[in-house]
Amino acid sequence: MLSIKNLSVSIYGKPILKNFNLEVNAGEVHAIMGPNGTGKSTLASVIAGRDMFDIDEGQITYMGKDLLAMEPEIRAREGIFLGFQYPVEIPGVSMANFLRTAINERRKYHDLDPLSGAEFLKLMEERKKLVEIHSKLTNRSVNEGFSGGEKKKNEIFQMAMLEPKLAILDETDSGLDIDALKVVANGVNKLRKPENATIVITHYQRLLEHIIPDFVHVLFDGRIVKSGGKDLALDLEEKGYEWIRKEAGIEEPM
Amino acid sequence: MPDITENITSELLMINLFRENFATIVASEPKAITALRQKAIEVVEANGFPDTHTENWRFTNLDPLFHAPYRFDFSNQSRPFDIDKIFSCDVYDLDTFSITLLNGWYVYQNAPLTTLSNGTIIGSLAKAMEVYPELVEKYLGTTANIHQPGLAALNTAFFQDGVFIYVPEGVEVEKPIQIINIIDSAEPLMIHPRHLVIQEPASKLTLVHCDHSLTHNVSLTNGLSETFLAKEANLDFYKIQNKGHNSAVIHNAFFKQKKQSNLISHALILNGGFTKNIINVELEEPQCNTVLNGLYLVDSNQHVDNQLLVDHAAPNCQSEQLYKGILDDEATAVFSGKIMVRREAQKTLAYQNNKNILLTDEAKANAQPQLEIYADDVKCSHGATVGQLDPAAMFYLRTRGLCERTARQLLMYAFAGEVVQRIAIAPLRERIDQLVEKRLKGELSICDQCVLHCNTKEPTVFNIDVSKL
Numbered sequence: 123m124l125s126i127k128n129l130s131v132s133i134y135g136k137p138i139l140k141n142f143n144l145e146v147n148a149g150e151v152h153a154i155m156g157p158n159g160t161g162k163s164t165l166a167s168v169i170a171g172r173d174m175f176d177i178d179e180g181q182i183t184y185m186g187k188d189l190l191a192m193e194p195e196i197r198a199r200e201g202i203f204l205g206f207q208y209p210v211e212i213p214g215v216s217m218a219n220f221l222r223t224a225i226n227e228r229r230k231y232h233d234l235d236p237l238s239g240a241e242f243l244k245l246m247e248e249r250k251k252l253v254e255i256h257s258k259l260t261n262r263s264v265n266e267g268f269s270g271g272e273k274k275k276n277e278i279f280q281m282a283m284l285e286p287k288l289a290i291l292d293e294t295d296s297g298l299d300i301d302a303l304k305v306v307a308n309g310v311n312k313l314r315k316p317e318n319a320t321i322v323i324t325h326y327q328r329l330l331e332h333i334i335p336d337f338v339h340v341l342f343d344g345r346i347v348k349s350g351g352k353d354l355a356l357d358l359e360e361k362g363y364e365w366i367r368k369e370a371g372i373e374e375p376m
Numbered sequence: 377m378p379d380i381t382e383n384i385t386s387e388l389l390m391i392n393l394f395r396e397n398f399a400t401i402v403a404s405e406p407k408a409i410t411a412l413r414q415k416a417i418e419v420v421e422a423n424g425f426p427d428t429h430t431e432n433w434r435f436t437n438l439d440p441l442f443h444a445p446y447r448f449d450f451s452n453q454s455r456p457f458d459i460d461k462i463f464s465c466d467v468y469d470l471d472t473f474s475i476t477l478l479n480g481w482y483v484y485q486n487a488p489l490t491t492l493s494n495g496t497i498i499g500s501l502a503k504a505m506e507v508y509p510e511l512v513e514k515y516l517g518t519t520a521n522i523h524q525p526g527l528a529a530l531n532t533a534f535f536q537d538g539v540f541i542y543v544p545e546g547v548e549v550e551k552p553i554q555i556i557n558i559i560d561s562a563e564p565l566m567i568h569p570r571h572l573v574i575q576e577p578a579s580k581l582t583l584v585h586c587d588h589s590l591t592h593n594v595s596l597t598n599g600l601s602e603t604f605l606a607k608e609a610n611l612d613f614y615k616i617q618n619k620g621h622n623s624a625v626i627h628n629a630f631f632k633q634k635k636q637s638n639l640i641s642h643a644l645i646l647n648g649g650f651t652k653n654i655i656n657v658e659l660e661e662p663q664c665n666t667v668l669n670g671l672y673l674v675d676s677n678q679h680v681d682n683q684l685l686v687d688h689a690a691p692n693c694q695s696e697q698l699y700k701g702i703l704d705d706e707a708t709a710v711f712s713g714k715i716m717v718r719r720e721a722q723k724t725l726a727y728q729n730n731k732n733i734l735l736t737d738e739a740k741a742n743a744q745p746q747l748e749i750y751a752d753d754v755k756c757s758h759g760a761t762v763g764q765l766d767p768a769a770m771f772y773l774r775t776r777g778l779c780e781r782t783a784r785q786l787l788m789y790a791f792a793g794e795v796v797q798r799i800a801i802a803p804l805r806e807r808i809d810q811l812v813e814k815r816l817k818g819e820l821s822i823c824d825q826c827v828l829h830c831n832t833k834e835p836t837v838f839n840i841d842v843s844k845l
Binding site: 170171172193194195197198199203204206209210212213214215219220221223224225227228231263264280284 | 766768769771772773774775776777778779780782783786787789790791793794
């Protein structure tokens, strides 16, 4: 589904991802872990299409197509979803209006008729139930005045509405209490399908107790230095990241 | 038509015109009003018109406006007139008492002055000067500061007609009163309409003032309104402007507020040509509330200048100014908002905010927030921003599948929405909301401008082109 080859990315001339490689197949859940500032969020942004980064080298192929040649909205309509680490507040734009526009632009792209108001409302109620969001988030402006937990739940709700093929969740667990974490994890698990894939970017092993990954990758200094099964996350929880740094022969940051 | 030559200043031209037509202008008015005019023309003679060295006029050059061969109607030229044939209001469910000014003159539909069953008087100012001279003399000219640089003195010298509204004590006028100010002239036309609104204690009024042009000809409207809010009076005031590119509007609005009165003003400029809106609010007694909202959407080479002054002269008053603008092409906007807090105005709360979005490198916004505070126990703040749409919000919307154009429209619509949502009359709010959306999509034509529906043959499409950002 997603194939990243020899990807090197920099910002203002400062390299962030260095010769990065990753293969994700349908049905898989990949966890990308690593300390702060190693390039995890950059990876998510580059896949979603943020244009503030320079792609110095490498390719990303998604469903057989050149992903880097696509505008962010085309990537979205082709089934990529980014759950933001810091969801943006957009005062004055109602959740309902925003999501209906998003869904209908996507449907138009796939030559489908737009959803009527009634169909849309029905879908919204159904998906709210699926991801166990009971609040009136959808009556409000996008993320405006939402608590940290509400913002993250709202990302999962949007994901449920947009039904992506490839979902990238960037630090979706940060700042969540255990109840909110369970809501987020349940949502992700319920939306898992054999034809879809998920990349979970996280700092801690905590989220991976609820979303069981097939693969765990450790990102250090802009590249994957170690990959393994779900047990690798437990090792990291127990021993920290220091042993990986030593094993990979990476110098300590100055 | 006066002879306009290069050798004569605009001021002198207008002064000569005043002297030549003096007898016609003052015809049947009370002596006190004539004295007021003479004082005003002396001020014009002494001070002249503001130029770009004058404070509050640095970015708005009046001079070119006076160089057209204007026609002046010193007597009422309006023919018997069936308003419904020229336009009809297309705000659904908006039931108003509507009155019309054609080329500055009150259009006599039924009578020049109408007295409603609750005692409210609505009609022509010229007629009110005849019928209620004492009432008019008591108020007219008492809040309009003709010494302030600008054209208030010129209006005071030249005005002949306009709207007169009197709301008696305790009366709540149920229906909004809608003033429709129309210019329809084959030649360039200069007019000086004058409005007087008197609200007695605990009265309540909603006033909708629409400026509209039926032709694409050059016109200059130098209007002035004086509004008096007695104790506990409430006014919800709307000024909606949709004019052709060739029209210029200068409007001086003076408000005087007594104890515990409330004023909410909305200035909505969807298309303006050249616009200078001046609002002066004097909070003369304690516990007044004032909210001044503004929205301007301009493109091509339009120019809009909003100059506000809220003068806190008494303690425990609250005021807020929120003006927002979207500028495309080479459009320019000026915001100069001043909060004055006098020494006796303790416990003042005063806020001011001006936000602009520029869609091109050529569009320009000048924001000049000014605070002048002489009291020590007050809370005041001001802020001004000139910028582009938030790139983080743009990216967020695009990652959900919205194309760049739709994302921009949504963000601009939301930006304008903060002001639109403050419109209290629901049908008007919905209509303005639609107009703003259409305007931002580039779909607004002169045919569905303002709250009017006109029969113009040549629709002009105003287009904020969002693809250029």
